[in-house]
Amino acid sequence: MHQLRSIRSRILLGTCLSLAAALPGAAIASDLVGTVSDATDTRALQSAQVRLVELGRTAEADRDGSFRFSDVPAGTYTLEARYVGAAPVTRTVEVPASGTVTANLVLGTDGSILVIGQAANLSSSLSRQRAADGVESVLTRDGIGQFPDQNVAESLRRLPGVNILDDQGEGRFVSIRGLDPELNAASVNGVRLPAPESDVRSVALDVISSDIIESIEVKKSLTPDMDADTIGASIEIRTTSAFDRKKDLLVVKAEGSYNDLTESVSPKGSFDFSKKLGDNVGVAGGVSYYKRKFATNNQEMDGWDEDDGLVYADTVEYRDYDVERERISASLSFDFRVGDTTTLYARGLYSQFDDQEYRRRLTFEMDEAPSAGDANGVSFDADDGEISVQRDLKDRFERQRIRSLVFGGETDSGPWNLKYSASWAKSSEKEAGSIDPVVYERVFEDGDGFGVDFDYRRDRIVPYAITSGVAAFLDPSEYELDKVELTTLSDARDREYALKADIARSFAMQDGAFTLQFGTKARWRKKSYNADLEVYEWDGADDLTLDMHDLLGPQDYDLAAIEPMLAKKKFRPFFFQNIGSFELDDGDTFEESEVADFMVKEDVLAGYALGRWDSDTLRIIGGVRVEQTKNDIRGKEVILDDETVTPLRFTRKYTDWLPSLTFRFEPQQNLVLRAAGYRSLVRPKLSKLAPNVIIDDDEGEAGNPFLKPYRAWNADLSAEYYFGRNAAVSAGFFWKDIKDYIVDVTEFDTSYNGIDLDELTTAINGESAEIKGFEFSYSQQMSFLPAPFDGLLAQFNYTYTDAKGTLVSYDGDDQPYLRTIALPASSKHTFNAVLGYEKGPVSLRVAGTYRDKYLDEAGGAANEDRIVADQFKLDLSAKFRITPGVRIFAEWVNVTDAPYFAYQQFEGRRRLLQYEDYSWTAKFGVSANF
Numbered sequence: 011m012h013q014l015r016s017i018r019s020r021i022l023l024g025t026c027l028s029l030a031a032a033l034p035g036a037a038i039a040s041d042l043v044g045t046v047s048d049a050t051d052t053r054a055l056q057s058a059q060v061r062l063v064e065l066g067r068t069a070e071a072d073r074d075g076s077f078r079f080s081d082v083p084a085g086t087y088t089l090e091a092r093y094v095g096a097a098p099v100t101r102t103v104e105v106p107a108s109g110t111v112t113a114n115l116v117l118g119t120d121g122s123i124l125v126i127g128q129a130a131n132l133s134s135s136l137s138r139q140r141a142a143d144g145v146e147s148v149l150t151r152d153g154i155g156q157f158p159d160q161n162v163a164e165s166l167r168r169l170p171g172v173n174i175l176d177d178q179g180e181g182r183f184v185s186i187r188g189l190d191p192e193l194n195a196a197s198v199n200g201v202r203l204p205a206p207e208s209d210v211r212s213v214a215l216d217v218i219s220s221d222i223i224e225s226i227e228v229k230k231s232l233t234p235d236m237d238a239d240t241i242g243a244s245i246e247i248r249t250t251s252a253f254d255r256k257k258d259l260l261v262v263k264a265e266g267s268y269n270d271l272t273e274s275v276s277p278k279g280s281f282d283f284s285k286k287l288g289d290n291v292g293v294a295g296g297v298s299y300y301k302r303k304f305a306t307n308n309q310e311m312d313g314w315d316e317d318d319g320l321v322y323a324d325t326v327e328y329r330d331y332d333v334e335r336e337r338i339s340a341s342l343s344f345d346f347r348v349g350d351t352t353t354l355y356a357r358g359l360y361s362q363f364d365d366q367e368y369r370r371r372l373t374f375e376m377d378e379a380p381s382a383g384d385a386n387g388v389s390f391d392a393d394d395g396e397i398s399v400q401r402d403l404k405d406r407f408e409r410q411r412i413r414s415l416v417f418g419g420e421t422d423s424g425p426w427n428l429k430y431s432a433s434w435a436k437s438s439e440k441e442a443g444s445i446d447p448v449v450y451e452r453v454f455e456d457g458d459g460f461g462v463d464f465d466y467r468r469d470r471i472v473p474y475a476i477t478s479g480v481a482a483f484l485d486p487s488e489y490e491l492d493k494v495e496l497t498t499l500s501d502a503r504d505r506e507y508a509l510k511a512d513i514a515r516s517f518a519m520q521d522g523a524f525t526l527q528f529g530t531k532a533r534w535r536k537k538s539y540n541a542d543l544e545v546y547e548w549d550g551a552d553d554l555t556l557d558m559h560d561l562l563g564p565q566d567y568d569l570a571a572i573e574p575m576l577a578k579k580k581f582r583p584f585f586f587q588n589i590g591s592f593e594l595d596d597g598d599t600f601e602e603s604e605v606a607d608f609m610v611k612e613d614v615l616a617g618y619a620l621g622r623w624d625s626d627t628l629r630i631i632g633g634v635r636v637e638q639t640k641n642d643i644r645g646k647e648v649i650l651d652d653e654t655v656t657p658l659r660f661t662r663k664y665t666d667w668l669p670s671l672t673f674r675f676e677p678q679q680n681l682v683l684r685a686a687g688y689r690s691l692v693r694p695k696l697s698k699l700a701p702n703v704i705i706d707d708d709e710g711e712a713g714n715p716f717l718k719p720y721r722a723w724n725a726d727l728s729a730e731y732y733f734g735r736n737a738a739v740s741a742g743f744f745w746k747d748i749k750d751y752i753v754d755v756t757e758f759d760t761s762y763n764g765i766d767l768d769e770l771t772t773a774i775n776g777e778s779a780e781i782k783g784f785e786f787s788y789s790q791q792m793s794f795l796p797a798p799f800d801g802l803l804a805q806f807n808y809t810y811t812d813a814k815g816t817l818v819s820y821d822g823d824d825q826p827y828l829r830t831i832a833l834p835a836s837s838k839h840t841f842n843a844v845l846g847y848e849k850g851p852v853s854l855r856v857a858g859t860y861r862d863k864y865l866d867e868a869g870g871a872a873n874e875d876r877i878v879a880d881q882f883k884l885d886l887s888a889k890f891r892i893t894p895g896v897r898i899f900a901e902w903v904n905v906t907d908a909p910y911f912a913y914q915q916f917e918g919r920r921r922l923l924q925y926e927d928y929s930w931t932a933k934f935g936v937s938a939n940f
Contacts, residue, residue, distance in 0.1 A: 039518070041110045041424050042082045042103065045075040046091050049118035052125045053255040055093050056134070057141040058117065063088040063100075066521040066626045070141045074253035074353075080424045081518035082111075091115040092679075094140060095124055095133030095736035095791070110350070126152050127853055128803050128846045129736060129791050134225075136738050136789060143631055144231035144672050144686050145726045145742060147172075147787075151224055163215040166245070169228055170740075170787045170807035173840050173861045176910060178306055178333055179928030182216045186228065186242040187744060187783060188811030188836035188864070193692050193720065195240040198247045199343075199357040199416050200431060202237065204504035206410040206439040208539040208606070209697040213437070215245070217363040217412055219339035221263065221280040221298035224250045230744070231672065231686035231726045234618040234633035235512060235529055238668045238690045241722045241746060249341040249357060252284045252292020259284040261296075265935030271305035271568075271928065272332070278302075278935070282341075295342035306331035307568045308926045309471060314916045317379035321917045322388045326464060326472065328372045330567035332578060336364040354419035361412045368579075369404040370565070371447070372572040374462060374474070381461075389477065391461045392454040400451045401489055401556065403576040406444040408500070412437045418510075427514040434507050441500040448581055450489040450556045454479065469920045470911050471569060486556035486574040494546040494585060494592065495602070504696075506535040522625030527633075530617045537696045538609040543602035549593035559584055569925075597653075601704075604648045604655055608700030608713075611642040612693065629674040638665045639693065643715045645701040647763070658701040660715040666691055680732040684742075685725075692720040694752055698773045708768040718750040718775050728785075736791035745782045750775040751833070753817055756870060758824045779815030779833055801849030808841040820870050829872065837862040837880075851891035859883045866912060876923055879911040895940060901933040 046058040054075025061068045062079055064087050069077040084107040090100045096117040103113045118124045124133055130152035138148040147169040163181035167174045174181035175191060183191040191212035196203045203213045229236070229244040236244060265278040282296025308331060313324035343357040378395025380388035390397055418431030454460035460479030464472050482488050512529035548554040556562065556574055561584060563577025585592070620633025640663045647656040670688030677683070694717040703712040728742030756771045787807040793800050813836035819829045832838075839862040847854040860882045867876040886902040909927040913920040 039081040039083050040105050040108055042079040042087075042089075042105060042113060043110060044077055044089075044113040044115060046071045046077065046093070046115045046117065047075050047256050048124040049116055050125060051116075051256045053257075054253065055117060055124065055137070056254070057138040058091050058093040058115075059137075059141055060115070061090045061092075061626050063090055063626075065518075067518070067523050068624060068626050073248075073251060075256075078422060080516055089113055089115065091117060093117050093124070093133065094136040094732055094738070095129065096120070097735075128848050128855065132789055132791060132803065132805070133736055136732065136736070138225075138227070140682060140730065140732060140738075142229075143233055143629065143674060144229065145684055145728050145744075146230065147228045149226045165220050165223075165226060166215070166228065167859050168805070168842050168844065168857065170785045170842075171230070171783075171809040171811075171840070172228065172842075173835075173837050173864075174859075175835065177214075177216070178304070178331065179904065179910070179926070180216055182214045183212055184215060184245065185835045185837075186230065186245075187781070187785075187809065188813050188833070188838070188840070189242040189781065190833065190835045191242075192695065193240065194242040194245055195237065196245040196247065197237075198359050198414050199249060200246075200418070200510075201414040201416050201433040201435045202506060202508070202533070203412060203414065204435055204437040204506050204535065204537065206412065206437040206502060206504065208439065208500075208502035208537075209695065211692075211695050213412075214363075214410070217337070217339075217361050217410055218247070218359075219280070219298035219300065219337060219361070222249055222282060222296040222339050222341040222359075224248045224254060231684075231724070232670055232688045232690055233631050233672055234620040234635040234668070234670055235527065237531070237616070238635055238637055238666070239614075239692055241690055241692050241720060241724070241748065249343060249359060250282060250284055250294040250296065251343055251345050251355070251357075252286055252294040253345050253353075254294075255284050258286060260940040261937060262939075263935060263937040265933060267302060267931055267933040269302075269304045269929070269931050271307070271566075272303050274303045276300075276302045278933075290347035292345045293343070294345075295340070297340045298338070300335075300337045302335045302337075304333055304335075304928065304931070305566065306333070306926050306928055308924070309569055309922065310924045311472065311922045314914055314921045315379075316917055320380050320383045320388055321385075321466075321919075321921070322376075322380050322383070322464075323921070324376045326374045326474065328474075328567070328570045328572050330370045330565060330572060330575075332368045332566070334366045336362075338362045351423040352419060352421045354417075356417050357415070359412070359414045363410040364407070365410075366407045367404065369406075369447075370567070370572065370575050370578070371400070371402050371404075372570070372575070373400040373402070374398070375400070386467045387463055387465045389461060389463045392458050392479070393456045397454045397460060397462065398451060399454065399483065399489075400449050400492070401572075401575055402447040402449040403578070403581055404445065404447040405578070405582055406441065406446050406497075408439060408441045408444070410437070410439045425516045425518075427512075427516070429510075429512040431510045432508070433510075434505070436503070436505040438504070439500075439502045441497050444497040444500075445582060445585065446495055446497055448494045448576070448585070449492040450576075451492040452482070452488045452490070454482070458482065469913065469922060470909065470925045472922055473570060484574065486562060489556040489574075491548045491554040493595070493598075496544045496546065497541075498544055499540060499542040501540045502538070504535070504537040506533055508533045522623060522628075525622040525624070527620050527622065528618065530615075532616075533612075533614040535612040535614075536609070537612070539606060539697070541603060541606045543599065545595040545598035545602060546592040547595055548591065550591040600653055601648075601650055601706075604646060605702060605704045608643075608645040608697065608702055610644070610696040610699055611640075612696065613640045614638070615640075627676050629672075631670075631672040633670065635668040635670070636665065637668065637691075639663065639719075641699065641715075643699050643701060645703075645713060645715075647701075647703040648705070650704065650706045658703070660701060662715070664719075666719075666721070682730040682732075684728045684730075687723075687725045690722055690724060692722075694719060694773075698752065703762065705762070705765060705767070708766070710762055710765070710767050710770045712762060712770060712772045714773045717752060717773060720748055720751050722746050722748040734790065735793060736789075738787075738789050740785075740787045742785045743783070744785070746780070748779040748781070748815070751779045751815055752776065753868065755818050756820075758820065774818075776818075777816040777828070779813070781811065781813040781833070781836075783809060783811040783813075785809045798849060801847050801852075803844075803846035803848065805844040805846075806841070808839075811836055811838055811840075817868055819872070831868055831875070832865045834865050834868065837864040853889040853891075855887045857885045857887075869914075873916045874914060876912055877915065879913065879920075881908050881910070882906065883908045896936065896938045898936050899934070903931040903933065904928060905930060
């Protein structure tokens, strides 16, 4: 408490000193204000660079195009505005001894296209990248509401150093500079988004439709006024404001998408609008709806081992997924200008993501080594060991929701600037009534005359062949119900409240301006998870076999024959109509329902102080941020042998001092050099902090409430050159030194709370990790080429990441040793390439994305690591303008049918762990703007 009071006192003292210093100099000069917009008066040009030439002072246009110079002495000045893609504009301004002078600037009068299409997207993104304090990449809509991709995750794939981790073939989690998605932070309209899932911090960004997004900024370096809880990057998403545009806007889209595997068409529709209700009031918002049906062919293997020279897997699964995803996203914002100095806003976001998944699976489980085989395959015989064949169905529905609401404002009254906000955000994921799974089983034993071969000649797909006992294998009456697992409740909730205030005082000086800025932020977060699962067995008079009650259905799976198989939708009504014939398994129900529940509170109080120097060539930002974290952590200790449950609770508090220094130097027009050094942290997953302990016989799993956060020193160096009208090339190096990164380990011959265990799995803080790498980016609108090639646009970026850490592993005698690993989710090589064409009514784009292989999960030894193979994806899109406001479009997604392939490098070969293919999707539709 004493330390907390000390932090508050320092922030208050600094604020008072700056106030005192400012008072004598009040009202001694004029303010110069204005806006920057495009020649068609369609939208404000955010991040246009405005320079007061004679004083060497610069300002950056805000999202409504406004800028301000305070304390300008009387005189005649040249005002210059620059924006990527347009010729510079200058204006002479007479400034009196006191008062406020307004000088508006218009760019693009030379015919430059700044608001429509791919060229406008490029101009806006490069302008905001150029004006940024630190290392930053940006994606934006154009002036008529077009965004490059369908959801936020897919859009981010186009940026330097960004790698997307897919789920069912659709981009979901974002890895930046090869780092685990858990090391990123995401916010919408300045509100940190909590995670819907129970066991992650990272937010699945496919929940948010890009139709309601105005821009996405990926900030890879930090300044003291930013939340410090990121090591990868801060992903900042903004929805539309009415003040972003000079003209009102209404955009309506209707779309269909055809998936090759399901051979079905899914609908999508959206509208968004921006409307000024007078000079000082505006409203903007939008709604997007998307219902997507798709399928996945999947095969998984596990339990790779070696016996007498034969390498084999003891579990082989063939999985058929049919998925229906429904996404509804909506945003609404109000903006108010109160007098000449104050702007207020209210912004809300709602996103709902429903996922109905049917998974039908054929599983082989062998309890003994193969009877025969070689490097190309193995043979199992039931006479040498049991072979269990299972045919099961998962019928799961889950709903994710993300909601946020923020109220705030800015008061800019000459040298003083005050920003303030209050926000609330809540994310949730809920299941109630999912059948996951229902299992029918046939166990083949000695004397059953059953054998099966597996062909290992291909890495990615392993076919099977029944060598004996075919009739029994295919007879549904041979398979008896083993169990039904019913998820009565899986309820994850994560909410956060926050209050924030920043105050700044600028001092006009010779050849520039100096700003003192202070701020504070308080965040109150609570994450909880509650799960109840019931396990049932059949209790009828006769055995329940797969052929009974007309429950079978045909397969639509391409990798192998998996019939006989349950129909997707028949078992659920049968189960609930006959629930009285099923018996609850009390032991399994107790185990599944008690082990996962937890509640963690995380309160963060932060304050910072910074100084900022701005001239027309140099910007320096230096300061320190301090964040104090307080946890209240609750879970359970569960001993399965005697079915005892003991509540556990821990509290803790720690403080981090986080200095940073950023340089932006522009030695000549269009050349920008940057350097940044800063300290940051990422707090542990709240689910890993939860002290949930489960002891079963001589084995245990335990959370760790004493985990330390990741702490990192970071450095960035970059150079950007903006050439031509709409072109830029940039290169940069980055380095990160991470302490206390978190890994899961299994300890052997240990104990927990006085209980001797053969093994205990838990999370611990590892040793240090180091990340270093290089980024390169090139973008150009090729208007210098002769017609018709002057409509070409090209973008390319490449990132090299070397991310290594140390991990405790175990040798063949279960003895621990340290080994060097690539950090999970870190691809060494990634690149994105886009070739576009835009001329007249035609707009075309080819987009390719490549990521190198990466470590997905570290095993107990190197040959147990789970590795995801490299992948290249190709997408095509086309748009045609029928009238000035109406366009038709088409997209061909995943043209190359890029699969997902995960493997172990075991005994000299890649051994299949998971293979998935998704085929392609075609999208087509019409958009109209008014």
